Amino acid sequence: MSPASPNGPPPRERPVQGLDHLLIVTHDLEAARKTYQRLGFRPAPRGRHIGWGTANYCLMLEQGYLELLGIVDDSQFLNGLDGTLATRGEGLSAAAFTGADLERSARLLRDSNVDVGAPQDLKRTIEASGGELLPRFQLLHLPREATPGLPAFICKHLTPDLVWQRSWIDQPNGARRIAGLTVVVDDPGAVAVPYADIFGFRSVTNTDNLVSVDCGGCRLRFTDADGLLALHPQARAFTSPPRPGPVAMQVEVADKAATASVLQAGGVAFERDRDGPLHVPASEANGVMLDFV
Structure with a gap:
């Protein structure tokens, strides 16, 4: 344990370090890509969630990114995206916070009486020009009462170099x-x-x-x-x-x-x-x- 400072105890460790990305859901993913290109963004190549019916275009920034998310196969698992589009329509849908150690984040949240499960692994493909890339992530979903008004989860990038490429x-x-x-x-x-x-x-x-x-x-x-x-x-x-x-x-x-x-x-x-x-x-x-x- 860190010694107390002259001005009081050390600051409490927090389960998140900041904002990782925002999700923007759309009925037509390709149309959304063109819209954000008009706004001056250069999307990374299209990504596809493995085993899911959803795909995305990520607008990568120096810090964080925006994720355009849409349905490409409604016969597969959609993770609730169809319901979100039906009830709220297009637009911002959720925030992903960043965490360095999601097991540690989960313990800290439970210590604050926030009921969370275990971190989940997720992979998606990126259809890059030089061949398909396979970035990996860990996600920790947060209950609605922990972040009222804002659906949210914590994200850890296991392969950040694959997604933060200079040209993107x-x-x-x-x-x-x-x-x-x-x-x-x-x-x-x-x-x-x-x-x-x-x-x-x-x-x-x-x-x-x-x-x-x-x-x-x-x-x-x-x-x-x-x-x-x-x-x-x-x-x-x-x-x-x-x-x-x-x-x-x-x-x-x-x-x-x-x-x-x-x-x-x-x-x-x-x-x-x-x-x-x-x-x-x-x-x-x-x-x-x-x-x-």
Whole structure:
């Protein structure tokens, strides 16, 4: 055990280290790929989950990535993707946090009275030009009460060099990392304690109708339908209140002016704050409100 510091005991070990990736589900995977290419992303070659009827395109960043996920064979196991698309439609569906040791993460969660199972192994193929690649992962699924409002799991990459390849990371729009995720919930204040149990109380800020969680550099923001418009002005395009769950993300880019030029070249409609983000409406990003910051 580490000795206590002069200012108190050492910080408690946490089961996650940050955000690994976000899942964006779509009815038509190839159409989604083209949409995100218009947004200035260069997808990695298509991946296929072994033994499942789902496939993906990953938009790799210097830190983390975005996963476009769709159904390619509905006769096989779909891991609930068909139900998600039927009830919520296209858009953000879940977050994958990162963990260095998922067995250790599971023990830490159980010590906090979070009921989790054992880590599961997963493989998928990548249809690379030089031949098929076989990246491997471990996943630890989190119960809904542990991450209210946000379906989530913890991911450990066992073969990171296969997926973070330089030619896949260099994005034409200058995207570097996921900077934020916005989640709509009925009662923002109610999510503060569960997320503090995972990320630490010092990582959580609770003000009015907004709870903000520092997730290792990426900020998770939980708000209600009224607070959503203050964070994302493109939300005014909704004709009815958005369904609870993840609805918007912020992606950090190297140069917003250069990103704006890429969006214009792709014919993407967006709003530009003088000194703030570039706001892309959900209609231009498969149901995702996207801010480039």
